[in-house]
Amino acid sequence: MPEQFSSWKRNLLALLMQGALLSLVLGALTTPALAHRVLVFAYAEGDTIHTESKFIPDTPVRQGKVMVLDAKSGQELLTGQTDDKGKFSFKIPAAALAEKMDLKIVVEAAMGHRGEWLLKAASYLSGAPTAAAPAHSPAAVPAPAVAPTPVAASGVKAANVDQQALEAALNKTLERHLAPIKEMLTDLTIHRTSLTDVIGGLGWIMGLFGLWAYFASKRS
Amino acid sequence: MHISEGVLSPAVLAGGAALTVVGTAIGLKKLDYEAIPRVAILSAAFFVASLIHVPVGPVGLHLVLNGLMGLLLGWLAFPAILIALFLQALLFQFGGLTVLGVNTFTMAAPAVICFYAYRGLLRRGGSFASVAAFACGASAIVLSAVLVAVALLTTGQAFLEVAELVALAHVPVIIIEGIITLFVFVFLKKVRPEMLEGIYA
Numbered sequence: 001m002p003e004q005f006s007s008w009k010r011n012l013l014a015l016l017m018q019g020a021l022l023s024l025v026l027g028a029l030t031t032p033a034l035a036h037r038v039l040v041f042a043y044a045e046g047d048t049i050h051t052e053s054k055f056i057p058d059t060p061v062r063q064g065k066v067m068v069l070d071a072k073s074g075q076e077l078l079t080g081q082t083d084d085k086g087k088f089s090f091k092i093p094a095a096a097l098a099e100k101m102d103l104k105i106v107v108e109a110a111m112g113h114r115g116e117w118l119l120k121a122a123s124y125l126s127g128a129p130t131a132a133a134p135a136h137s138p139a140a141v142p143a144p145a146v147a148p149t150p151v152a153a154s155g156v157k158a159a160n161v162d163q164q165a166l167e168a169a170l171n172k173t174l175e176r177h178l179a180p181i182k183e184m185l186t187d188l189t190i191h192r193t194s195l196t197d198v199i200g201g202l203g204w205i206m207g208l209f210g211l212w213a214y215f216a217s218k219r220s
Numbered sequence: 221m222h223i224s225e226g227v228l229s230p231a232v233l234a235g236g237a238a239l240t241v242v243g244t245a246i247g248l249k250k251l252d253y254e255a256i257p258r259v260a261i262l263s264a265a266f267f268v269a270s271l272i273h274v275p276v277g278p279v280g281l282h283l284v285l286n287g288l289m290g291l292l293l294g295w296l297a298f299p300a301i302l303i304a305l306f307l308q309a310l311l312f313q314f315g316g317l318t319v320l321g322v323n324t325f326t327m328a329a330p331a332v333i334c335f336y337a338y339r340g341l342l343r344r345g346g347s348f349a350s351v352a353a354f355a356c357g358a359s360a361i362v363l364s365a366v367l368v369a370v371a372l373l374t375t376g377q378a379f380l381e382v383a384e385l386v387a388l389a390h391v392p393v394i395i396i397e398g399i400i401t402l403f404v405f406v407f408l409k410k411v412r413p414e415m416l417e418g419i420y421a
Contacts, residue, residue, distance in 0.1 A: 036222070037312070037313055108227070112222075112223035112224055112227045112228070112368065112371070112372050112375075113227075114225070115224070116226070116229050197269075200311065201267055201307045201308070202268070204265045204307050205263050205303060205304070205307065209256055210260075212256055213257070216251075216253045216254065216256060
């Protein structure tokens with residue numbers, strides 16, 4: 001019996017060593033995504049939605065499967081894959097724009113890790129119409145610095161066009177400037193494990209088992 | 221090791237929950253008054269261990285300690301892991317409440333299996349026991365990886381691929397847990413032999 005066990009264990013040890021070596025090789029080539037919670041956040045910039053996925057605390061989800069769903073019906077609008085920085089961007093689907101869908105963005109990483117983010121229609125529609133409704137190309141937008149002078153001099157029509165152009169340009173710059181802030185805000189809303197949580201949890205464990213011990217002592 | 225919410229089908233979730241209920245019931249039946257502090261300490265250790273990330277490779281791995289729990293608790297690993305996972309899901313959103321059953325089973329069942337598998341050798345003492353303690357800590361993780369792969373089978377992910385991925389990703393953890401289990405066992409045997417007496421008299 002013991003011989004049987006020890007040979008089995010020798011095999012296991014050999015297996016472990018082989019596994020360790022293999023993992024070193026694999027670790028250099030791929031990065032097994034493995035931590036805990038998958039975090040997804042998304043924001044719109046013009047007609048594009050950017051998503052970023054990572055494992056808490058700060059490891060990007062590489063080659064994770066991204067699914068964009070209509071939050072209401074659960075219908076899949078498009079799928080994609082995150083890049084090496086955990087990012088994935090896509091054009092807002094026409095169907096989503098037309099029906100003002102709230103988008104549910106689901107990211108599936110390996111080994112049963114999954115995260116999702118709800119992108120409300122309101123948060124991406126604000127940027128999109130200016131790009132979708134008036135059909136002028138970005139190249140036709142004049143430099144904002146020149147715009148104010150002709151506005152005063154020229155007719156109402158020109159002022160209108162300029163204002164539209166100005167608004168589009170402003171929207172663009174604002175979005176660019178706000179993007180990091182949006183990212184930071186989403187980052188801040190994410191609940192990270194703090195020391196307080198840990199100590200609180202330990203307290204719960206003590207309390208629960210204390211209660212248990214109390215009732216057990218009453219019974220006996 | 222924690223499977224996220226929304227990945228598994230209701231059937232798998234229900235199956236995992238049922239198995240966990242059975243395991244926990246057996247555990248609670250075996251729980252006597254003296255064992256309560258031991259279960260509480262190990263439950264707390266498991267709860268915190270998931271937060272200790274081992275800086276190996278590009279991604280931090282975390283300890284599971286289910287082999288150690290099996291060694292010291294046997295069937296009591298079920299209630300201990302269930303409570304710790306419940307609080308982790310509640311406080312940290314690790315795993316989730318719907319997957320609680322499956323996650324408990326994938327981590328507690330290997331603990332119980334290893335308890336029975338190595339009990340005989342651990343009783344013998346000496347170097348047999350040391351090797352057994354290491355193997356107990358290490359193989360519990362391997363078994364958990366296999367169970368995670370089984371649970372994910374229904375989601376259409378290839379079994380071998382996932383099992384291999386999980387096991388390979390955990391190779392550093394497998395080794396570290398083996399060492400931790402070994403040291404705890406040797407330490408307790410020297411310093412607090414009465415803690416092991418009940419099981420490995």
